[in-house]
Amino acid sequence: MKPLYNSDGRNTVFCGKTIIAKMYVGNEQPEMRILQGMNRSETVKQIIKDCPEFAIYNNITESYYPKLF
Numbered sequence: 001m002k003p004l005y006n007s008d009g010r011n012t013v014f015c016g017k018t019i020i021a022k023m024y025v026g027n028e029q030p031e032m033r034i035l036q037g038m039n040r041s042e043t044v045k046q047i048i049k050d051c052p053e054f055a056i057y058n059n060i061t062e063s064y065y066p067k068l069f
Contacts, residue, residue: 003050010057013047021047022069023058032060033069040066 005020007013013021020043021034034043044064048055055061 004046005050007047007051007054009053013051013054021066024069030058032058032064032066034066036068038068 005013005015011023012019019035020038021032023030023032025031034040041062044060044066045062048060048062
């Protein structure tokens with residue numbers, strides 16, 4: 001089965017041509033923000049499943065609660 005999301009590996013997660021998640025400079029460390037209107041916990045789980053290199057590189061776990069963009 002083809003993954004729902006794909007990634008550039010470090011900064012951005014896409015669904016087709018739509019940007020789903022992006023890394024931003026945070027106060028103490030980089031933070032991931034996801035597209036407004038997306039279910040935060042389900043989106044994080046799907047990113048970890050479909051883009052493990054992105055999740056590992058950015059220390060994203062299932063307990064991560066992203067902000068929106």
